[in-house]
Amino acid sequence: MAEKINVKTMAEYAAEGTKPEILFWVGCAGSFDARAQKVTVAFTKILNQVGMNFAILGQEESCTGDPARRAGNEFVFQMTALQNIEVMNMYGVDKIVTTCPHCFNTLKNEYPDLGGNYEVIHHTQLLQELIDEGRIKMTEGGTFKGKKITYHDSCYLGRVNGVYEAPRKVLEELDTDLVELKRCRTNGLCCGAGGAQMFKEDEAGKKSINIERVEEALDTGSEIIAVNCPFCLTMMTDGVKAKEKQDSVMVYDLAELIINNQ
Amino acid sequence: MIGQIIFAILSILTFGYAAFQFNKIRQNILLGQEEKIEGDTSLRLKNMFLVAFGQQKMFKRFVPAIFHLFIYVAFLMTQIELIEILIDGFTGSHRFFASMLGGLYNFIINFIEVLSALAFVATFVFLARRNLLKLPRFHKAEMNGWPKLDGNLILYGEFLLLIGIFSMNGADMALQAKGETSYSLNLIISSNLGPAIFGGLDIHTLHIIEKFGWWLHILVVFGFINYLPKSKHLHIFFAFPNTYYSKLDSRGKMENMDSIMNEVKSMMDPEAAFDDSAEMEELPVFGSNDVTTLSWRNLLESYTCTECGRCTSVCPANMTGKKLSPRKVMMDIRDRAEEVGDKIRSGNPEYIRDDAKSENAVLSAENFDDGKSLFDYISKEEIHACTTCNACVEACPILINPMESILKLRRYELLTESAGPTEWLPMFNSIENNGAVWSMSESRDQWVNELNKEND
Ligand code: SF4
Numbered sequence: 001m002a003e004k005i006n007v008k009t010m011a012e013y014a015a016e017g018t019k020p021e022i023l024f025w026v027g028c029a030g031s032f033d034a035r036a037q038k039v040t041v042a043f044t045k046i047l048n049q050v051g052m053n054f055a056i057l058g059q060e061e062s063c064t065g066d067p068a069r070r071a072g073n074e075f076v077f078q079m080t081a082l083q084n085i086e087v088m089n090m091y092g093v094d095k096i097v098t099t100c101p102h103c104f105n106t107l108k109n110e111y112p113d114l115g116g117n118y119e120v121i122h123h124t125q126l127l128q129e130l131i132d133e134g135r136i137k138m139t140e141g142g143t144f145k146g147k148k149i150t151y152h153d154s155c156y157l158g159r160v161n162g163v164y165e166a167p168r169k170v171l172e173e174l175d176t177d178l179v180e181l182k183r184c185r186t187n188g189l190c191c192g193a194g195g196a197q198m199f200k201e202d203e204a205g206k207k208s209i210n211i212e213r214v215e216e217a218l219d220t221g222s223e224i225i226a227v228n229c230p231f232c233l234t235m236m237t238d239g240v241k242a243k244e245k246q247d248s249v250m251v252y253d254l255a256e257l258i259i260n261n262q
Numbered sequence: 263m264i265g266q267i268i269f270a271i272l273s274i275l276t277f278g279y280a281a282f283q284f285n286k287i288r289q290n291i292l293l294g295q296e297e298k299i300e301g302d303t304s305l306r307l308k309n310m311f312l313v314a315f316g317q318q319k320m321f322k323r324f325v326p327a328i329f330h331l332f333i334y335v336a337f338l339m340t341q342i343e344l345i346e347i348l349i350d351g352f353t354g355s356h357r358f359f360a361s362m363l364g365g366l367y368n369f370i371i372n373f374i375e376v377l378s379a380l381a382f383v384a385t386f387v388f389l390a391r392r393n394l395l396k397l398p399r400f401h402k403a404e405m406n407g408w409p410k411l412d413g414n415l416i417l418y419g420e421f422l423l424l425i426g427i428f429s430m431n432g433a434d435m436a437l438q439a440k441g442e443t444s445y446s447l448n449l450i451i452s453s454n455l456g457p458a459i460f461g462g463l464d465i466h467t468l469h470i471i472e473k474f475g476w477w478l479h480i481l482v483v484f485g486f487i488n489y490l491p492k493s494k495h496l497h498i499f500f501a502f503p504n505t506y507y508s509k510l511d512s513r514g515k516m517e518n519m520d521s522i523m524n525e526v527k528s529m530m531d532p533e534a535a536f537d538d539s540a541e542m543e544e545l546p547v548f549g550s551n552d553v554t555t556l557s558w559r560n561l562l563e564s565y566t567c568t569e570c571g572r573c574t575s576v577c578p579a580n581m582t583g584k585k586l587s588p589r590k591v592m593m594d595i596r597d598r599a600e601e602v603g604d605k606i607r608s609g610n611p612e613y614i615r616d617d618a619k620s621e622n623a624v625l626s627a628e629n630f631d632d633g634k635s636l637f638d639y640i641s642k643e644e645i646h647a648c649t650t651c652n653a654c655v656e657a658c659p660i661l662i663n664p665m666e667s668i669l670k671l672r673r674y675e676l677l678t679e680s681a682g683p684t685e686w687l688p689m690f691n692s693i694e695n696n697g698a699v700w701s702m703s704e705s706r707d708q709w710v711n712e713l714n715k716e717n718d
């Protein structure tokens with residue numbers, strides 16, 4: 001079928017004495033979580049299609065430290081952050097794109113204090129740019145035309161960093177029938193994973209946060225829940241399964257929607 | 263004359279006691295750590311103007327915002343009237359500004375009348391909302407007792423104030439109709455209502471009603487001034503400094519801990535490790551466990567909190583039944599600040615930290631230890647439940663950031679106590695040892711194979 005996609009590392013570029021246009025920060029989920037890997041793959045395909053010169057850090061990438069910092073463990077955060085910064089500064093990285101809003105936030109807002117200054121964008125922002133420039137070609141009447149779809153604002157892309165429009169523009173481009181959630185944009189409800197909650201059980205309560213959110217999404221009658229974050233992806237997928245709706249409702253990242261539309 | 267003397271004594275008592283109470287609050291807030299306030303002053307002023315004065319964020323919920331605005335503007339306007347009341351009270355004059363300001367005076371009093379009428383309606387709406395509508399955010403556990411009474415008391419006070427204003431103006435207008443006054447006012451409400459209600463009364467009674475209204479008005483105001491420091495209504499004043507000092511940084515940025523950075527850097531740099539000057543120093547406290555380790559700005563926030571519960575009503579942890587309530591966190595910080603402040607002011611040597619006890623040791627914020635901390639108010643279970651979603655930060659109408667204090671408590675637990683949920687340990691360990699949140703045997707770019715497998 002298609003030709004082999006060659007994903008180069010920063011080290012390989014450096015060995016050739018060149019630099020890529022942009023560093024693709026894959027993140028832990030994008031690297032290791034089986035479901036999130038699919039998003040990484042989809043996004044890589046898009047980058048490859050548009051002929052963008054990009055690199056990954058590969059083995060030299062470490063966790064940004066977001067969950068450690070938010071759990072309160074500043075020590076572990078700074079260890080991993082300083083290590084990442086050392087690597088990136090060594091390669092002279094200046095622009096980063098990432099599929100994870102937590103990595104996005106940490107790289108963009110927290111690394112400068114530790115000596116890492118980069119231009120950081122989230123992949124939905126890049127996707128919107130590429131669409132605007134006409135570099136991503138959408139099939140007329142694609143797979144999603146007219147399909148009811150709802151969009152879940154992640155906390156760290158939406159409320160924390162104020163990115164609401166770019167992902168919605170991408171959805172518009174897919175010709176979908178976007179049904180907004182009751183709590184959207186600044187009022188968006190968390191999926192329950194942030195603040196290192198992903199790595200522990202909930203405290204005692206009435207229900208899980210992801211169930212609360214999935215119920216709201218199911219109320220819209222959408223067939224697809226679009227997300228922009230690998231952790232939301234897990235939480236929403238689990239929620240849909242808990243509600244036994246996995247046969248009729250799918251959870252996708254925006255990058256996957258674009259790839260599936262072709 | 264007797265009236266003037268009573269008024270003067272009451273004023274001195276009122277303002278003297280208020281000064282005493284506000285000074286205590288100032289001392290309590292300054293129990294917090296110093297924090298440099300940096301950044302764009304004009305942006306800070308803009309925040310203050312829009313959010314505190316302009317109530318910008320209240321308008322996310324339109325209906326309560328409108329009613330709140332009525333009470334708020336009426337409050338601002340009555341402050342102008344208060345100047346006249348003070349002058350009249352001290353000098354024994356009556357409507358001191360009436361002849362001086364002429365038409366402008368008529369306009370101002372009319373303005374106050376209309377706003378008071380609107381505030382009257384708003385008071386009813388708010389009382390009904392608090393007590394009949396059963397809005398969940400007004401009936402959470404932390405609202406039992408004083409906070410609930412506090413929310414209602416102010417509304418009763420508002421009610422009394424309005425009775426005072428309208429009986430004073432009404433009686434005056436009835437007197438004016440009888441040609442008993444030196445000024446001539448035309449008030450939208452009282453010029454009609456006054457003569458209609460009080461018109462049949464004799465001049466002597468009218469003077470008594472007028473005086474009664476005047477005294478009721480000023481007594482409510484005096485009471486209010488001394489009730490404020492004990493109440494959530496402190497936000498009337500504190501909303502201004504609070505919005506001014508609120509952080510300008512991105513919400514997504516947690517403050518970098520320089521004390522940790524020094525340690526981490528010396529660990530990463532083998533040469534710095536031999537610099538043993540640092541080792542001699544006492545290990546600093548990381549994060550916050552009490553009001554003395556929070557920043558003064560966090561304490562100002564706690565005194566500014568209106569207990570409106572907008573934060574709690576949007577908190578994902580709270581709405582799914584967890585104990586965490588960002589409003590409760592703010593209320594607890596304030597209660598603890600009161601407790602610590604009172605204990606320190608008591609001078610009781612019992613509260614001196616054991617290793618600082620000596621014969622002539624004097625109790626101060628530095629050697630204070632009552633064997634308690636903020637964790638006696640806020641449980642670990644509460645702070646663990648926070649998803650750092652920032653919904654509370656977004657929701658707060660006066661730019662309080664409950665999440666910041668929650669995360670400072672987490673830092674204390676993790677770094678100073680080396681405790682915290684044990685389920686987090688594998689995540690920390692694997693970040694340290696494998697550079698990933700999960701410890702995985704395959705390599706980080708394993709997905710590249712996936713990518714090309716699909717393509718084969
Ligand atoms: S940041 Fe924490 S306290 Fe605030 S709303 Fe979100 S979960 Fe609740």
Ligand code: SF4
Nearest residue numbers: 567568570571573658
């Ligand atoms: S912190 Fe803000 S939103 Fe929460 S109760 Fe206090 S004033 Fe209301």
